[in-house]
Amino acid sequence: MSETTSGADYREVNFDGLVGPTHNYSGLAHGNVASMSHGGLVSNPREAALQGLAKMKALMDAGYAQGVLPPQQRPDLGALRSLGFTGSNREVLARAASEAPQVLRAVCSASSMWTANAGTVTPSRDAPDGRVHFTPANLQSSFHRFLEPETTGRVLAAIFHDESRFAHHPALPATPAFSDEGAANHTRLCGDHGDSGVHLYVYGRQAFRGGPGESRAPKRFPARQTLEASQAVARQHGLGEAQTVFAQQHPVAIDAGVFHNDVIAVGNGPVLLYHEMAFLDEQGTLDALRAKMATPLIPVRVPSEAVSLDDAVTTYLFNSQLLSNSDGSMTLVVPGECQERETVWRAIQDHLLAGHNPIGEVIVKDVKQSMRNGGGPACLRLRVVLSREERTALTGRVLLTDTLHGELTTWVERHYRDRLAPDDLADPQLADETLTALDELTRLLDIGSVYPFQLG
Ligand code: SUG
Numbered sequence: 330m331s332e333t334t335s336g337a338d339y340r341e342v343n344f345d346g347l348v349g350p351t352h353n354y355s356g357l358a359h360g361n362v363a364s365m366s367h368g369g370l371v372s373n374p375r376e377a378a379l380q381g382l383a384k385m386k387a388l389m390d391a392g393y394a395q396g397v398l399p400p401q402q403r404p405d406l407g408a409l410r411s412l413g414f415t416g417s418n419r420e421v422l423a424r425a426a427s428e429a430p431q432v433l434r435a436v437c438s439a440s441s442m443w444t445a446n447a448g449t450v451t452p453s454r455d456a457p458d459g460r461v462h463f464t465p466a467n468l469q470s471s472f473h474r475f476l477e478p479e480t481t482g483r484v485l486a487a488i489f490h491d492e493s494r495f496a497h498h499p500a501l502p503a504t505p506a507f508s509d510e511g512a513a514n515h516t517r518l519c520g521d522h523g524d525s526g527v528h529l530y531v532y533g534r535q536a537f538r539g540g541p542g543e544s545r546a547p548k549r550f551p552a553r554q555t556l557e558a559s560q561a562v563a564r565q566h567g568l569g570e571a572q573t574v575f576a577q578q579h580p581v582a583i584d585a586g587v588f589h590n591d592v593i594a595v596g597n598g599p600v601l602l603y604h605e606m607a608f609l610d611e612q613g614t615l616d617a618l619r620a621k622m623a624t625p626l627i628p629v630r631v632p633s634e635a636v637s638l639d640d641a642v643t644t645y646l647f648n649s650q651l652l653s654n655s656d657g658s659m660t661l662v663v664p665g666e667c668q669e670r671e672t673v674w675r676a677i678q679d680h681l682l683a684g685h686n687p688i689g690e691v692i693v694k695d696v697k698q699s700m701r702n703g704g705g706p707a708c709l710r711l712r713v714v715l716s717r718e719e720r721t722a723l724t725g726r727v728l729l730t731d732t733l734h735g736e737l738t739t740w741v742e743r744h745y746r747d748r749l750a751p752d753d754l755a756d757p758q759l760a761d762e763t764l765t766a767l768d769e770l771t772r773l774l775d776i777g778s779v780y781p782f783q784l785g
Contacts, residue, residue: 338717339454339523342394342728343650343710345385346447347737347770348378349400349439350763353749354701357435357473360550362586362642363703370701374439375745377698379738381442381709384694386734388662391692393652394720395729397737398444398488398711399770401480402780404760405436408476419757426755435473437754443704444711445513445591446474447481451566452517452714453494455526460496461719462566463489466511469503470553478503480779487776490724498565501558506536509558512711513589514578516596520624522653522714527621529574529601530559531590531608533583545609547583554578554589571621576614582606586642591707593641597651597659600687602629604641629686635676644673648705651688658689664705665695725776736773740766 356368389395406418412432414421425433441447451462465481468474478500489495501507519526533552546552556575563573578590582604587593594603599622601615608614611630619626631646641647643666650662661681667673681688694706715723726733744766746759753759764782771779778784 337523339452339521339714340394340720341522341653341712341714342396342720343388343712344396344398344444344727345381345710346398346442346444347400348374348381348442348699349403350374350745350766351403351437351749351754351759352377352439352442352698353434353437353751353754355434355438355751357438358471358588358703360583360586360588361703363701367701369751371748371750373698373747374749375741375747378741378745380696380698382734382738382741384696384706384709385729387692387694388652389729389734391660396713396727397729397774398447398484398727399767399774399776399779400439401441401477402767402782403437403439403763404433404754405476406760407781408436409433418760422755422757422760433754434751436476438473440474441477441481442699443708445708446511447477447711448485448511449515449562450512450711450713451528451568452526453716453719454523454714455528455568455572456496457567458496460494461489461713461715462496462498464498464562464565465500466509467500467503467507468510469505470508470510470551475503480781483779484776487779488724488727491722494719494722501561506555507558507561508553508555509562510553510589513591513708514554514559516590516594516601517714518596518601518618518622518626519598521598525623526572527574527618528563528568528572529576529596529618530563531576531578531594532556532559533578545577545580547580549584550586550588552578552580552583574614574617574621576617577609579606579609582638585638588703591648592645593647595647595649595651595707598653599624600627600629600651600659602647602651602681602688603631604636604638604647605630605632606638627686629681629684629688631676631680635680636673640670640673644670645700645705646673646677648707650706650710657687659687660690660692661688662692662694662706664700665693665697666700668693725774727774727776740770740773744769
């Protein structure tokens with residue numbers, strides 16, 4: 330059951346990242362409890378990609394607009410060369426494997442699957458020039474993710490190509506003061522998706538200014554998003570003070586493994602579903618939103634007695650997708666881990682479904698391969714609100730249909746391995762297989778040349 334269509338027929342399109350053929354567990358993400366505890370496990374890239382495609386298909390079948398974004402070229406041989414590894418591709422891989430195995434693992438990461446970190450998007454409805462605005466996230470807080478924004482920018486510019494409708498900004502300077510992790514720390518609150526929205530940016534630390542925020546920085550794990558980065562993105566997109574709220578994430582939550590706001594809160598339309606430990610100043614954040622929103626905010630607060638911070642991190646309850654239906658109700662798409670943890674499953678029934686809020690249905694999806702690296706249903710998608718004309722103006726075959734889903738499934742089954750141990754990443758055959766697969770994928774999606782190996 331899809332959302333209401335009106336006027337310019339704005340709809341939220343969820344662009345899921347297709348999991349790449351090198352999906353593996355390398356324990357690369359400090360502060361991400363799942364990644365830290367699963368490093369070294371054998372992964373199943375084929376299963377991971379098929380789980381992602383099954384989620385996309387289920388939501389498309391339920392009537393939601395579903396898009397797909399391609400994975401990135403991995404291993405990133407260009408990155409290895411820039412770090413001084415020379416010779417043929419085989420030699421570069423062999424030297425990296427013996428001299429710097431952790432660097433090799435980083436350049437093989439399929440982390441671009443988590444498209445909630447691909448960038449921040451402002452719908453045309455809110456931008457002063459009436460275009461949809463994009464800023465790729467610089468992801469500078471980890472080396473493996475810092476490798477993503479260049480290709481991300483190319484992919485977004487290829488798909489959202491029409492300059493009269495889509496505006497692309499450069500990623501922010503890749504330095505700690507402007508550390509940006511994209512839409513994972515950004516929530517747009519509004520009435521219907523086609524109404525004007527208020528943009529909630531959640532940051533973990535302030536880089537330049539002193540004050541109370543800074544004294545409450547996390548102690549154990551890094552805060553990835555800065556206030557300065559969020560402000561710069563809002564400025565790039567032309568958003569004014571009346572349209573924005575900046576709130577600090579609770580440092581205690583970051584120290585418990587909440588490395589992005591989307592691990593502890595999710596919003597959709599006027600609903601903000603959040604854990605009581607999401608924001609350092611809970612009341613101040615709600616008040617600021619209420620003061621700026623044109624429609625009444627519907628906060629759905631989950632207290633620690635109902636779901637502990639640890640359970641929130643383990644089950645990723647808040648990394649669910651909250652989707653609008655045509656009758657005004659909303660559907661929550663939760664990862665399977667929520668059903669496996671009794672307390673959380675009970676909280677969903679008693680607190681969310683039975684509460685006075687629009688959430689009327691829960692769909693459970695198995696995305697375990699991604700979850701073991703700290704990526705739930707909401708991490709796997711970039712939300713882009715588009716009018717009918719904007720959807721028509723997209724380049725390539727990126728909106729999911731039964732035909733495209735079938736072709737992508739066959740493509741995965743033909744090219745992906747079902748077993749990848751960290752030591753397999755040095756296999757030059759894997760690099761060749763990946764290039765063949767990606768070359769075919771760009772033709773299948775009809776998006777032109779976006780990968781370094783295609784650009785020469
Ligand atoms: O950046 N994991 C990702 C998970 C990102 C989840 N995204 C959102 N919450 N929106 C990260 O921490 C782990 C890779 C590894 O360990 O192999 C990783 O990068």
